[in-house]
Amino acid sequence: MAQALDPHAAIVTTASGAEDGKLTTADGKPLAWALKRSQLKAKRRAFLLVLPLLAFILITFVIPIGQMLQRSFYNDGFSANMPQISQWFAENERGTPPDEAAWTALANDLIASAEDRSIGVVGTRINYDVPGTRSLFTSTGRKVRRGIEPPYREALLEIDEEWGDSRLWSAMRNAATPVTANFYLASVDRTRTDDGSIQQVDERQRVYVMLFMRTFWLSLLITALTFVLGFPVAHLLATLPMRKSNLLMILVLLPFWTSLLVRTTSWMVLLQQQGVINDILVWLGVIGGGQRLQMIYNQTGTIIAMTHILLPFMILPLYSVMRTINPSYVRAARSLGATSWTAFRRIYFPQTLPGLGAGALLVFILAVGYYITPALVGGSSGQLISNMIAMHMTDTLNWSMAAALAALLLASVLILYWLYDRMVGIDNLKLG
Amino acid sequence: MKRTVLLCTALVAPSWALAEGTVEVMSWGGAYSQSQVDAFNKPFEAETGIKVNMIDVDNPATPIKAQVQAGNVSADIASIGYSDATRLCDEGMLVEIDPADLLPASDGTPAADDFLEGGLSDCFVATDVYSTVIAYDESRFPENPPSTVADFFDTETYPGKRGMLKEPRFNMEFALMADGVPADEVYEVLSTPEGLERAFAKLDTIKGNAVFWEAGAQPPQLLADGEVVMTQAYNGRIFNAAVDEGKPFKIIWDGQIYEMEGWVIPIDGPNPENAMEYLKFSTSAESLARASMQISYGPPRKSSAPLVGNYKDTDIPMSPNLPTSPENMGNALAFDNDFWVDHMSELSERFAAWLAT
Numbered sequence: 001m002a003q004a005l006d007p008h009a010a011i012v013t014t015a016s017g018a019e020d021g022k023l024t025t026a027d028g029k030p031l032a033w034a035l036k037r038s039q040l041k042a043k044r045r046a047f048l049l050v051l052p053l054l055a056f057i058l059i060t061f062v063i064p065i066g067q068m069l070q071r072s073f074y075n076d077g078f079s080a081n082m083p084q085i086s087q088w089f090a091e092n093e094r095g096t097p098p099d100e101a102a103w104t105a106l107a108n109d110l111i112a113s114a115e116d117r118s119i120g121v122v123g124t125r126i127n128y129d130v131p132g133t134r135s136l137f138t139s140t141g142r143k144v145r146r147g148i149e150p151p152y153r154e155a156l157l158e159i160d161e162e163w164g165d166s167r168l169w170s171a172m173r174n175a176a177t178p179v180t181a182n183f184y185l186a187s188v189d190r191t192r193t194d195d196g197s198i199q200q201v202d203e204r205q206r207v208y209v210m211l212f213m214r215t216f217w218l219s220l221l222i223t224a225l226t227f228v229l230g231f232p233v234a235h236l237l238a239t240l241p242m243r244k245s246n247l248l249m250i251l252v253l254l255p256f257w258t259s260l261l262v263r264t265t266s267w268m269v270l271l272q273q274q275g276v277i278n279d280i281l282v283w284l285g286v287i288g289g290g291q292r293l294q295m296i297y298n299q300t301g302t303i304i305a306m307t308h309i310l311l312p313f314m315i316l317p318l319y320s321v322m323r324t325i326n327p328s329y330v331r332a333a334r335s336l337g338a339t340s341w342t343a344f345r346r347i348y349f350p351q352t353l354p355g356l357g358a359g360a361l362l363v364f365i366l367a368v369g370y371y372i373t374p375a376l377v378g379g380s381s382g383q384l385i386s387n388m389i390a391m392h393m394t395d396t397l398n399w400s401m402a403a404a405l406a407a408l409l410l411a412s413v414l415i416l417y418w419l420y421d422r423m424v425g426i427d428n429l430k431l432g
Numbered sequence: 433m434k435r436t437v438l439l440c441t442a443l444v445a446p447s448w449a450l451a452e453g454t455v456e457v458m459s460w461g462g463a464y465s466q467s468q469v470d471a472f473n474k475p476f477e478a479e480t481g482i483k484v485n486m487i488d489v490d491n492p493a494t495p496i497k498a499q500v501q502a503g504n505v506s507a508d509i510a511s512i513g514y515s516d517a518t519r520l521c522d523e524g525m526l527v528e529i530d531p532a533d534l535l536p537a538s539d540g541t542p543a544a545d546d547f548l549e550g551g552l553s554d555c556f557v558a559t560d561v562y563s564t565v566i567a568y569d570e571s572r573f574p575e576n577p578p579s580t581v582a583d584f585f586d587t588e589t590y591p592g593k594r595g596m597l598k599e600p601r602f603n604m605e606f607a608l609m610a611d612g613v614p615a616d617e618v619y620e621v622l623s624t625p626e627g628l629e630r631a632f633a634k635l636d637t638i639k640g641n642a643v644f645w646e647a648g649a650q651p652p653q654l655l656a657d658g659e660v661v662m663t664q665a666y667n668g669r670i671f672n673a674a675v676d677e678g679k680p681f682k683i684i685w686d687g688q689i690y691e692m693e694g695w696v697i698p699i700d701g702p703n704p705e706n707a708m709e710y711l712k713f714s715t716s717a718e719s720l721a722r723a724s725m726q727i728s729y730g731p732p733r734k735s736s737a738p739l740v741g742n743y744k745d746t747d748i749p750m751s752p753n754l755p756t757s758p759e760n761m762g763n764a765l766a767f768d769n770d771f772w773v774d775h776m777s778e779l780s781e782r783f784a785a786w787l788a789t
Binding site for chain 1: 490491494497518519521522523524593598599639642643644646657658659770773774775776777778780781782784785786787788789
């Protein structure tokens with residue numbers, strides 16, 4: 001067995017015994033076959049070793065995220081609980097006015113749905129498309145549970161005349177198929193009109209596109225700021241004598257190890273209008289007591305706090321790359337007549353690019369999904385798209401919408417990652 | 433040791449069959465959970481021998497929904513708001529509760545007649561009435577303190593920053609009431625497009641002076657830091673800051689928006705029988721009165737009112753500090769859950785757009 005596992009041994013033993021020009025192992029098997037076999041075995045062993053991790057990732061990461069993302073285009077809240085009317089929609093094309101069969105199907109579905117307490121799910125689904133209809137479903141459900149007599153059209157209109165609304169029927173038709181693009185449309189401030197065409201939502205209701213743009217713009221800005229602030233620090237860390245650089249390293253790592261919330265609230269203490277910085281400025285007489293600066297609960301607060309929190313993610317990869325740069329290259333450039341700026345620009349800086357790339361990618365991707373800090377210090381103008389996702393998760397409980405927004409965010413990050421790979425090359429990434 | 437404790441409990445409380453096990457109670461944390469520990473859990477444990485485990489979360493409705501959907505429910509009973517209870521009940525995630533199972537008042541009035549209107553619904557039993565109010569820092573307005581909800585929007589007479597909830601609920605209602613809409617017409621007006629415009633126009637007038645908050649602990653902190661001079665807040669938080677920490681905070685009861693919170697039992701919880709025992713025990717008139725002496729949330733049972741005494745071990749009478757007291761109910765708005773269930777998604781987006789631009 002040991003022989004088969006060691007290809008070199010096989011070559012040595014068979015080199016002398018090559019008879020018909022084909023290399024064989026000691027026991028007469030073809031060498032290529034034996035090699036393949038031994039490699040397969042090694043691969044299988046390696047696979048078995050990573051299997052627990054793979055299963056762990058699959059169960060705790062891929063499946064839940066996949067299920068969550070599925071909600072963004074698949075919502076069977078209506079179609080699963082209202083089978084008869086969904087069937088009617090499938091058989092009659094758009095524009096068909098509801099006939100007696102449709103009203104009967106609707107009434108039967110409402111009765112069944114009210115009985116098994118799924119009417120709320122049904123109403124919630126329609127309410128996404130026509131705000132204000134959820135209570136129509138639940139209150140009708142409570143009434144039909146007590147009994148309803150045909151003719152159903154008159155009976156339902158008697159309960160609430162909103163049942164005759166064409167918008168409602170159009171929304172029910174859209175919801176009758178579980179697969180829908182409506183949540184993605186809503187995520188880019190678009191909606192479907194009654195005849196099925198797509199148009200922008202009311203101007204006062206548009207928010208997502210603007211927030212996506214703001215999220216990417218602020219993330220870019222924060223990445224640039226961490227670069228400007230982090231590059232000199234990383235350089236110092238890499239070039240100072242050990243004792244001093246260790247001290248500096250602790251100054252970088254200590255905040256990194258401190259809880260995110262503690263760091264965010266410390267910024268509140270520092271930046272708020274009655275805070276430390278404003279107090280000092282007023283005491284120094286730089287500003288009057290009545291004109292204290294608004295540095296938090298707005299975009300400025302978000303930028304400052306997030307830059308600080310994400311700074312170590314830029315410094316650490318930069319530092320690890322800079323430490324390996326041989327100082328003699330720069331010295332050689334200088335001795336060949338380059339100014340210090342040229343030597344930095346053409347010799348030193350290009351060598352730091354792998355660290356810079358890694359740092360920038362880390363900071364940007366973390367910033368795009370940041371949630372707690374903007375929620376705490378962002379006020380109204382410092383909100384990011386992640387805060388809307390959180391709102392849909394916890395306040396409106398519209399998880400399909402949250403999933404659609406999250407999927408768009410994920411997709412745009414993946415596109416940026418792909419662009420980065422094409423332009424810089426992911427192999428040039430160095431994390432440490 | 434354990435056996436001794438069990439024996440003692442059996443001797444002290446012979447009227448209750450010695451129940452085994454635990455009940456998992458999910459609540460909101462902070463002073464609210466503490467009031468439930470003192471008013472419900474401790475006497476319940478002493479009387480029944482059932483151990484109560486508190487699970488504190490930000491809003492129990494969210495984990496309850498997730499747990500029931502995942503088929504892995506860890507809570508037996510949870511404290512959630514009325515609107516969430518209605519929604520989860522309609523979605524079939526909660527156990528239905530028969531009011532006849534609840535303990536009657538001491539004079540024999542059945543629970544169904546004893547609870548305030550809206551205190552009982554299919555799956556929900558109220559434990560407290562709390563309200564969202566305007567609070568201000570008394571020391572910032574030594575003369576002519578603000579007294580109405582309109583004063584919140586009047587930054588000329590009362591200059592300074594305002595703390596506002598970062599969501600449309602309450603903001604829309606306060607704006608309309610400040611604009612002169614009587615409490616009982618607020619939701620009627622708000623249901624019309626013109627009413628919405630009116631509310632947003634009123635909000636526009638203080639947007640430049642607003643500091644937005646999300647967690648209930650923030651407004652007292654904002655007031656204490658001097659970051660705002662007036663803020664929307666939950667009445668209980670302001671009471672605690674004023675009484676426990678001696679802060680000069682005052683509540684404007686005019687235009688208060690009150691709502692109820694209470695117990696729900698998620699389906700498939702681990703200890704359903706203990707949950708029912710706990711529910712019965714904690715919604716008796718005595719228990720509810722005890723709770724309202726721990727935290728300034730009013731008891732939802734009429735028969736609890738005369739049982740309310742002083743706050744904790746102080747000599748501060750609790751009644752004037754409760755939203756349910758008659759002198760505080762003059763211009764009070766009952767929060768309309770149905771309106772918000774229908775319009776929350778739509779108005780959240782509109783409000784977010786308003787905030788962001």
